Amino acid sequence: MTGASAPFLRIEGVSKTFGTFQAVRDVSLTITKGEIFALLGGSGCGKTTLLRMLAGFEEPSAGRIFLDGQDMTGVPPWERPVHMMFQSYALFPHMTVEKNVGYGLKHERMSAPERADRVRAMLDLVQLTPFAQRKPHQISGGQRQRVALARALARQPKLLLLDEPLAALDKKLREHTQFELMSIQERTGVTFIVVTHDQEEAMTLADRIAVMDRGQVQQVGPPGEVYEHPASRFVANFLGSITQFEATVTAVNGTRARLSVPAFAAEVETGTLPGLAVGEKLTLGLRPEKVALQRDPPDAANVLSGEVKDLAYFGKDSLYRVILPGGGLMSVHAVNARRGGDARPDWHDRVWLSFEPAAAILLRE
């Protein structure tokens, strides 16, 4: 994200209703020029529908979309400076890779050599020059994905919409392509909106993320902020994993609060929320990697003792599930920094858990 922060795309109160079903509800977003913006959410939450409204394939039932200050209402897809990369890639099966990439250019006023140059540059960008004369069914899935990207970029759109661009790729190729996408975005400076249901992908790619649930945007922000300060239980659960406990506020003192947690059979010290009052009931959330696990009682603000109930060994780290005195189950991620298994707590071992007050996520609902 460069210094320019003028809203480039403004989505104002957009809703979409199919019959009686509301697929998108009152979504408002502003997106900056040159940004990679990710739309993240579960299956059927309305991500594709929102993209299709931006591309012009669906008209919003309510609300308006402004691109570069221009109202997009009633502008057909072929007149929008917005291109889309389809989930299925949607390559033209009867055209070569070169013809696919150049298809959009026939609507540009440019000479034949200019056009050929542009196609060549695009094929170069996605490293497909040797495959220019192949048909889509003669190249691999990853190559097809890059043809789709080159085709969408060829006309130099102001905004590129990518609908699950990497979903069809295997894990390794996907990681590689993520970085490729980011570097292409950097070189072209085109604003990207990427739809995904993979939270890691969203966190890796995006400057900002919008988390969607049942047609509504739940939270918008940079990946770190959304992860560390989730605004709702849904967001906290959707991004990474989290253990949640019911809690009651027993004291508030400046930036610190004390919560009584029945599942811990103890009180813990946490940060606070604006307007937090004694007696308020809320949810305490703890991310597994923010909780420390030891064999001996540590000297920390919040210390809990428990017994290992479950343990999964992943090699570089392990996931423990620890049962607490109040009956609660806490998930803890422990990095296996030391070689040799003796020091690692095992099933039914007594362990001590601790966490910083600031690590506690307080969620109202």
Next chain:
Amino acid sequence: MNRRPWFLFTVLCFGFAFFYVPILSMIVYSFNESRLATVWGGFSTKWYVSLLSNRQVGAALVLSLKIAVISASIATILGTLAGIALARFTRFRGRLLFSGLVTAPLVMPEVITGISSLMLFILMADWIGWPGQRGFTTITLAHITFSMVFVTTIVQARMIQSDRAIEEAAMDLGSRPWQVMWDITLPTIFPAILSGWLLAFTISLDDVVITSFTTGPGNTTLPLLIWSKVKLGVTPDINALATLTVLAVGTGVVIAGIILNRAERRRVLDERMAYRSND
């Protein structure tokens, strides 16, 4: 387990025999030296030679081919448009009625289609003075109406299978809907259109019923000629003529089948490739 294939095989053989033995015997007897259709008098191609010099047969053949080519071409254009409309515009007003109207001739007895076409032409001649005389034009029009249905059905089936997203992608890249149809839709469904044309062509070429209702004096197509000759008794030259007709129609149907089959295999291959994420 072992019995059933055997039983099915027998049924299949009887079925094929039922259909093809008459045709086969007709083909065999078209090479019969004897003038009597039912007595074998040795091998000869003289009936084919006499056909070639028969002016009446030549004229009928030319007329049949002209009607078949023109009606198949017009039926293909109209049928393709109807097929695309039915597959793509799923929510226009009166779609159900339209789809019913388009496909009704498929199950309508030919006699009904023939009579109603004839009635229409008579009424039109009364009211607007056209067609003054039934013949080439009226036969062609009638053939268009009923062969168009087959094209529509084939094209519609192909359209439903094809991915809507590739048309949207073309629109997204700046093409207006008619351009998308020209650049993307028509090329991808071309095999279906071609086999639709062949089917319409063969249907028109061997039609008797509808043609006999809509024809006028002096306009005898090949099937009508055979039909009228048979009424005077089956002679070897009719066998020869019918053999040639079977050959033409058979070739058309087989080619249409091959085109569709190959396109289908290609499509399945494309799809399998599309879902294979990496090589």
